Amino acid sequence: MVARHFVDEEELIALLQKDPDCAEEQARALVEQVKGRDYSPPRREKVLEFQAQQAFPIVPHPEDPDAGNVYKDLQFPESVYAHISEYREQKAQAHAEEGSSSHPG
Template sequence: MATTRQAETEISAGQEHLRRNGMMAHLLDALEAGEDIGHFGRLVFTMVARHFVDEAELQQLLVQDPAFDDAQALALIEQVAARDYSPPRREKVLEFQARQDFPICPNPEDPDAGNVYKDLEFPEHVYAHISEYREQQAHAHDAEANAAG
C-alpha cells in the first residue's frame, strides 16, 4: 500500500507543477472532466507534461480524453519523445488552436496566456535545445540572405 501512496504523491507533485500554468491547468481540468481536447490539445499537453510526469502517468491523463485510447496515447508519447519536441511557444499554441474546436488556450487575448515558459521551469536541456534551434534558424536566414543578395 505504501507504493500506491508514493505513486499518488508523485502524480500529485507533477500535476501540481503543471497547474502553475493556466493553460495546462485548463487542459488538466478538461481531461479530468472527460472532454475531448482535440489532436493539437493532446499534442501540446504531451509536449509540456512529459517534463513533469512520467510516461505511465502521462498516458493515464491522456486516456481520460474519450477520443483517445491507450495505444494512441502511448504512440503520441513515444513520437514526442523520439522527436524531442520542445514545449511550444505561445504563438504555436494559438496556431494549433486555430486548427481545432477545443480552446487549448482559454484566454487567447491575454498575452501571457499559453506561455508555458513564463510559469513552468523546464529541465536545462529544454532551454539548450531551443537555443540550438534558434541558432540554426539564424544561420539558415543568413545563408538565404547571402544567396539572394
C-alpha cells in the same frame, strides 16, 4: 507535449487515459510519436485555432496575449533550453549564409 518534460512516461500514459476516448494503446502511440519527433508545444495562435473548434475553452482569456503561453510559468529542463538555443544559432547561421550568397563580394 509539455507534460513529457515533467512526468515519467507511465504517468503521462495514465494521464492521457483519463480521456474516455483514449485507450492505453493510443496513449502509448501518442507518447512515442511525440518523443520520436521531439515536438514542441503549439504556439498561442494554434491553441486559439483548436479552441475555436471545441465546445470548451482552452485559453480562458483569449484577449490576453500572455494567455495560452505554456512557457510562461514553467521551468523546463536545461536540455530543452539548449535545444532551443542550438536551433536559433542554426537558423541565424543559415540566414547569414543566405544573405552572403545573395550579395557576392
